[in-house]
Amino acid sequence: MTARPANAHQARLLKLLRDGGPNSRAKLGDQVDLSRSKLAVEVDRLLETGLVVADGLAASRGGRRSHNIRLAPHLRFLGVDIGATSVDVAVTNAELEVLGHLNHPMDVREGPVAVFEQVLSLAAKLRDSGLADSFDGAGIGVPGPVRFPEGVPVAPPIMPGWDGFPVREALSQELGCPVMVDNDVNLMALGEQQAGVARSVGDFLCVKIGTGIGCGIVVGGTVHRGATGSAGDIGHIQVEPGGRLCACGNKGCLEAHFSGAALARDAEDAARAGRSEELAARLEASGRLTAADVAAAAAAGDAASLLLIREGGNRVGQVIAGLVSFFNPALVVIGGGVTGLGHTLLAAVRAQVYRRSLPLATGNLPIVLGELGPAAGVTGAARLISDHLFSPA
Amino acid sequence: MTARPANAHQARLLKLLRDGGPNSRAKLGDQVDLSRSKLAVEVDRLLETGLVVADGLAASRGGRRSHNIRLAPHLRFLGVDIGATSVDVAVTNAELEVLGHLNHPMDVREGPVAVFEQVLSLAAKLRDSGLADSFDGAGIGVPGPVRFPEGVPVAPPIMPGWDGFPVREALSQELGCPVMVDNDVNLMALGEQQAGVARSVGDFLCVKIGTGIGCGIVVGGTVHRGATGSAGDIGHIQVEPGGRLCACGNKGCLEAHFSGAALARDAEDAARAGRSEELAARLEASGRLTAADVAAAAAAGDAASLLLIREGGNRVGQVIAGLVSFFNPALVVIGGGVTGLGHTLLAAVRAQVYRRSLPLATGNLPIVLGELGPAAGVTGAARLISDHLFSPA
Incomplete structure (x- = not known):
């Protein structure tokens, strides 16, 4: 095309x-x-x-x-969502319905060349399965800030080797189609707006809690990327003066106190300190714990896990309360790897926001989990490239 | 017109x-x-x-x-900026140049009827001085959230008696011209964009520190008012878990720790506790202290006043750092009654923001004082009504 x-x-x-x-x-x-x-x-x-x-x-x-x-029914878009520890690749039709979706573990720190090899091999697998003859465009999400017009990651903290790499140009050449690149959190927001819980909502926040924490901001139906493409970087907002040391060098950042990575660390501490038999058993079985272990333990009624989720929800709720006061959104969506923490997390977030923000801002404010799970990012990626291709040249 | x-x-x-x-x-x-x-x-x-x-x-x-x-050179707009403790009324030409400007002390808590009497008498004074034959439109700023389409204040915390009062309709009838109503902080942002330091900047934040604290948010050249008109209400973002009790009922709100009102209280405490001869002398002379007294004492080198300003700047800087991470603006403007605190305040704010926000968001981020002083609000008010009148009916 x-x-x-x-x-x-x-x-x-x-x-x-x-x-x-x-x-x-x-x-x-x-x-x-x-x-x-x-x-x-x-x-x-x-x-x-x-x-x-x-x-x-x-x-x-x-x-x-x-x-x-x-x-045209033969049009095909490729949606790629590169995370810190895995990559999702999907093919959609022009109506952005996901026709096929593959996920593969990988480490973004291996650098663009190794990651693109994975992406291209997954894309070829989807093509060869008969879902697409070729791709008419591709949207790519990366877990860091992006200089949007050029499609280039800028100083991405968890992506060594990617700074300044011409992702858009390189993948466009490899795939032989137009490519657009954006931050993964923005694409999750676009995906939920296109086909999920934010359908038809023009002003909302989409908080993604995975390995790190970020926020997609949609204003008047379009993503707000900020003056240098770093809008939504809420992981380093201070939640505890003099609190835990963060990877960024500051103390008390939200991410240091709650994120997929922080939750796993806290769970391992709890297991080792004898505060949870459930977590200790899981740690012994697999040698490490993840947010999914905490979710499973909490579902089984483990008190230490429930407490960790509630404390984490309070932290992120404290930050979201500030954002709600500042931005007055019509909806807050929580997504990412920790959505498995479910109702306990949501309840803690809601308690903070409804207690701390002005009644005028919260009187009519749903705070909900994302609906699309891992399909949110790839759907958003397809939406991104289709927005580009369906605009006047 | x-x-x-x-x-x-x-x-x-x-x-x-x-x-x-x-x-x-x-x-x-x-x-x-x-x-x-x-x-x-x-x-x-x-x-x-x-x-x-x-x-x-x-x-x-x-x-x-x-x-x-x-x-047309005879076109005249009326700009009205109702504050907590005084009102500014100005007349502009169609190019939004201020032709005459009056300020009068009043108490917004006296309610809309008493305040409008003041506004109308000041408007009449401007008209009778020969600056206008009549008004072609008026913009009104009030110190609280506004349901923008109807021009009605909603649950304004410091404006008892104003909740739901039809300001737009009532003043339109009294003045005999079209009227638009907005939050005073949004109008300060519009004013600085029209004729001040934010001229030609499309994405910026304008933090107004007066009796309370609020933030005007400009996205793509237009004011972001939020889903219910309360966007920018940053005065109740938590800066100190378990901190000072705020008028809103929560603890540790920004406004409770730093604002014109909090600064005056802290200065009186310092004077009474013998920590500042300069402030004690001023307190004895006038029976009370204001932010202006602290500014004057600081300018005279008073250490206690400098410390209060620095501590306040750290508090507000902490919140602004979070907003910069979240919103990634191209400019931050600080305005309102405390701009007299000048460089000391700015230096503290800048230190927090440049230390706490991502380098990508602060690498090219001016943090400056507003330029227009009390003319910002009335200029923004004139801009508001002219935007309305210069749009297709």
């Missing part, structure tokens, strides 16, 4: 077809507020590009029956 | 003339990207409305000389 819409009307039509599926010319005309004749011109041009195809006759609204159109 | 622009092109032209002053048709045509003939149509329509008038011939660019146009 090299065609791009020629003007804002065509771009609007493509996005309506992406988000709403096949539709009749008549109904699309109502939504874009174009006259019948102008709409016909724009639709004909889209049909010529091959991005849109005819899809039979629409149900009658009286008078002459309108023709249905839809996005 | 009842005329409004009929379309987006006319609105764009009006704002260009407002922000750039008189201009030639030829140069305006370049800026709005309209053909000569289409531009002529739109300008002629604006001339018919009376919003725009001819202004002689432009300098030659070769060929036929272009005609200058400008906003």
Whole structure:
């Protein structure tokens, strides 16, 4: 696919077809507020590009029956979500439905060359399984800040070897299609907005708690990336003056007190100190603990694990309370690896936010878990590249 | 003035003339990207409305000389900035230049009727001094959250008697012109963007430290008001777990530890405890202390006052560091009553932000004092109503 819409009307039509599926010319005309004749011109041009195809006759609204159109069924986007410890690769159609999804463990610290080898091999596996002849575009998420226009990671703290690496250019060449790159947290927010719990919400925060902690900020329907692409970096907000030493060199950062990594450390401490038989048994079995172990132990009623989750929820809730006061969102979504901690985590976060933020900001504020799990990032990645391709060139 | 622009092109032209002053048709045509003939149509329509008038011939660019146009010189906007303890009222021309400005002490807790009497009498005084025949529109700032579309204060903590009062409707009737109402902090941000230190900056934060503390958030050139109009309410972000009791009922809020009111209380404590002769002398002279006394004492070298300012700057800097990590602005402006604390305050804020936020977010981040002082709010108020009137009806 090299065609791009020629003007804002065509771009609007493509996005309506992406988000709403096949539709009749008549109904699309109502939504874009174009006259019948102008709409016909724009639709004909889209049909010529091959991005849109005819899809039979629409149900009658009286008078002459309108023709249905839809996005070309052979269009394929690749969504890639590179995490700290694993990578997700998925293929979607033009309506951003996930047709196939692979996950593979890897270490982002191995550097871009090794990671891209993995990504390309997973993409080839999806292609060879018959899900795609080729890719029309790819969206890539990385676990660090990105200079968005160029698609280049900038000073990513947990990604040695990636600083300044031309991810967009390199992958575009390898994949032979247009590529856009963004921070993984922004893509989770886009994914939940596209197909998850934030569907149709224009102003929301999406807090991702995985190995680290970040926040996607959506304002007026679009991601706010900030002046240098680092917006949403909330992991180093101070929650405890003089608190734990953080990897960044400061003390008392949120990430040092609660994140997937901090929770695993705290759980191992609890196991070794004899505060939890459940955790001790798990530690003995596998030699290490993860957030998933704490979730499982808590589900089995382990008091020490429940306490760790509640304390962590209080910490992150304290930060979210400040963000809610500052930003006054319509929705807060919590996602990432720790969503397995479930209701106990949410309850602690909610208690902090509803207690600490102004009633005016919390009176109508849902705080919910993300809905898409690991599909959020790859769906957001496909959304990112489709937003780019469905905009005027 | 009842005329409004009929379309987006006319609105764009009006704002260009407002922000750039008189201009030639030829140069305006370049800026709005309209053909000569289409531009002529739109300008002629604006001339018919009376919003725009001819202004002689432009300098030659070769060929036929272009005609200058400008906003009608008789247009007048009223800018009103209601604070906790005083009110500012100013009259501007359509280019938002302040032609006259009055300030009067009053207590917002007296309620809307008493306060409006003051506002109307100050407006009448400005009108009678010959600065305006009548007002074409008025912008009103109030020290609390506002349901923006209706122009109604909502649950304003320091404004008893104002909750749900139809400020927009009531003042529109009294003044006989269109009125828009917003939070005072948002108007300070708009004012600094229009004519002050944030001129031409699209993404910035404006922290107002007066009796309380609030933050104006500008994203992509427009004010972010949040889902319920309470965005920027940072005064109750926790800075000290288990800290001082705040008027809101929580402990350790920023406002409880640093604001104009907290600073005055701390200064009186220092004076009574014998920690500052300078403050003690001022307290004896006037029976109470204000932030201005602390500023004056600090300027005279008083160590206790310098310490109070530094400690306060650390507190507010701690919160701003979190906001910078979260929002990644291109500029932070500090304004409000405490700007008299000057460099000492700024130095403490900067130290916290540059120490605590990611280098990527602070590498190119000016933190500066507001430039307009008390004119920021009234200029922002005039900008607010002109944005409304210079938009398609």
